[in-house]
Amino acid sequence: MKKFWDLILGALLILYVIALNIMSGSRIAFSLPVVILGIVLIIYHFIKYKIKENSFLNKGLKIIKVFLCIGLICFLCIEGVIISYPKHNEKKDDYFLVLGAGLTNRTIPNSILKGRLDAAIECIKKNNSAYIVLSGGQGVDEDLPESHAMSKYLEERGVDKNKIIIEDMYRDTNQNFKYSKEKIEKHSQKSLDEVNVKIITTDFHAFRSSILAKRNGYVNFDNYSSPTIWYLIPITYTREAFAVIKSELFDKA
Structure with missing residues (x-):
């Protein structure tokens, strides 16, 4: 069995993505990289012995393994932060900012987005004096x-x-905060640092959302996150680790 770990893992990754997309009714983000990884593992299974027979290729493989180990350690550290980050604050705020997550069948909020909207409903029931900012543009x-x-x-x-404020210009999480800031300041007639904002998203997304909120000038904010559906946990949390790196390097206010 140990000899076939790469073949088995590669096949499981591909089957997982296929099942995931069928269960979700729409294409799940980060599906392609996972499928590519599965294919690479399967190919590696059939050529690894030939690589080991070639001294040059074998040395290259060892170097790659070192970098993969370093990358895995970094990945696990980021995951630890994402998982442990506070996600459920019930403090009363002036605005609830719900971050978009995609539509199913081109018109209906997908399962992740429904979770966020249901969380917003929970919040507005506890604090009906607040306003809900819905941030979500139109994808292709x-x-x-x-x-x-x-x-x-x-x-x-x-x-x-009348409690709903629509922001429909965003294309990513960073723009979520940029354009929602303009809506909140216009509606409240106050500077953003004078109002309290509750960021409503999904648990895997809370940490990166907080990073980007601070970068866009949000000062008085907290998080209220919906739970991730169990079968989406592996792919969403994996994708989010790479998204954190991307946001740190490229997302600017």
Whole structure:
């Protein structure tokens, strides 16, 4: 069995992604890299003995393994921070900022986004004096901006339309905060540091959201996160570790 670990792991990764996308009803972000990794592992299984027979290729493989070990350690450290970051603050705030996450069948909030919207409903029931900012632009695979679908979802569940503020310009989490900041300041007629904002997202996303919130001038904020559906935990938390690195290097206010 030990000889076939790479073949088995590669096949499991590919099958996991296929099952995941079928269960979710839409293409899950980061599916392609996982499939590529699975294919690489399967190919490696059939050529690893030939590599070991070639001294030059064998030395190269050892160097690659060293870098992979270093990368794995860094990955696990980032995951530890993501997992341990505080995710559930029930303090009353002036605004609830719900971050977009994608649509299923081009018009309906996907399972992750539904979780965030349900969390927003929980919050507004406990603090009905707050306003909900829905941040979500329109992707190429969507028939309408996410924020419009989000608003429809909330209204159908009894949320007052007058309590909803729509931001439909964003393309990523960094822009979520940039454009939502403008909406909040315009609506409140105050500087952002004078209002309290609750960031509503999914648990895997809380840490990176806080980084980007600070970068965009959010001062008085806290988090309220919805739980990740069990079968999405491996891929969402893995993707998020790489997204944290990407945000640290490239996302600017």
